[in-house]
Amino acid sequence: MKIFKITINSILLFAAIATVLPGCKKLLGLERQKNYDYQKKTLDPNINMSAKEFLLKRADGTPEAPNDTVFRWMKKGLDYCGFDLSEYEKQGRTFIFLHNDAVRGFNSSGVMDKGLFFTFPIVVLDGSGNPVINPTTGLPQTRPATQWEDYSKQTVKNFFLYLIGEGIFNYYDLGADSKSLQSLLPPNSVTTKESLLGYWDPSLPGFNAAGGNGFDPQGKFTLRIQNNADIAPIVFNERSNSRSIGFVATNGVIHVYGTALYPSK
Template sequence: MKIFRGIMNSILVLAVVATFLPGCKKLLGLSRQENYDYKKETLDPNIHMTAREFLLKRADGTPEAPNDTVFRWMKKGLDYCGLDLSEYEKAGRTFIFLHNDAVRGFNASGVMDKGLFFTFPIVNLDQNGNPIMNPLTGLPQTHPATKWEDYSKETVKNFFLYLIGEGIHNYYDLNAENRSVQSLLPPNSTATKESLLGYWDPSLPGFNGAGGKGFDPQGKFTLRIQNNADIAPIVFNDRTSSRSIGFVATNGVVHVYGAALYPSK
């Protein structure tokens, strides 16, 4: 009888495991799931290329995947500001990549309502080239950017320098506490004032009618793990959660974001 009960208990345990872990059903032969979607890439974070190669591959597409251009708008910005792409080949770095949606994101109606171009819009100028101020907010009137060329090359270059961190900071190295990371952006860099980024004041933080530096005074950003019921994202500067993380390049790690990033911690 004890032997029989032991066998029954084992069967029950296996049944429970099979119920909650669909992958185990296949192993136990209890189910034949035709739609079981196993991809090696989800288990192997290594992309076997440099961050630069990863950027270019998914910005311009390839013959095998011509529509994979999720970094196209990031590359447009890099081309415009003239940042040397060899920075994405140097070892021991954490690279923050911008999905197209992080630059210019649209809602179902086709209206831009997110992304850098929407979050840091372009200042409206009068016929004399002076900002048209809103008397209620004390801030300039604005309109969303439509292209990188709406911003100064200096500001765009500084923005991308800010998205390259020194040292490798991956999912397994981070926790729920903010880790401060030194970027390539020189301390005390200031955003020009053709957009609201030039009115962003990290010391407040918020938009300041008198103008602000726009960038973190120390050229640092923070990363931390956000614990939630779903996938735990990496939060950038306590504001923006990652879209996908932990692409291990041959020279560092890449984290991808699909919403606007504020360049101050």
């Protein structure tokens, strides 16, 4: 009986508190609960604009989103080489976009440790304009690029031509096996040798002390789905996972990358 009495007193005490504190009503479930209907929403991949408009909007920002400049460094490269932006308005294409991190990425200490400028650094020249060679590797000594102007205009232009594929290949058009796309880059294009990209040999693949073409000899790149536990990125040339994918433009599809892209299969 003593145990029963304590239990009754406890219940009365909690009920008294609940009448004073609304929060306790919620805790005890005495307050009528509001009904919240779960509404399933699917993000609309349609951006209702051309790839060119999407690029410019998120390179320069807008009055509504002035800090949305994730493609600023991609746009800087296009401007430098005089790229014809009408290529981003033509129909039936797969566009590979470069997030700022894909061009120049920094770690938490503010040191550049990723991106195109770091992956394909600039060759160091001696007083006579000749590459300073590392005796161990046989490759030129290098330094990270700091601007697009460190590369030749033709190399930069060819790089961006390589990032536009013929045909539309979105997530549901791809599978676990690599799909080869023809880019706008003409076959047998060769990069100049002001950077380590000029020593990239797609036939190895790797850096070749004798130099390499840099670009895929067929002007093609590959895409495939990587089946992971949590995400399924689109892999570019078997090396780089996408940052975001499937932006459906009025003239094609856009996939965005945040790491350096190697321009060869």
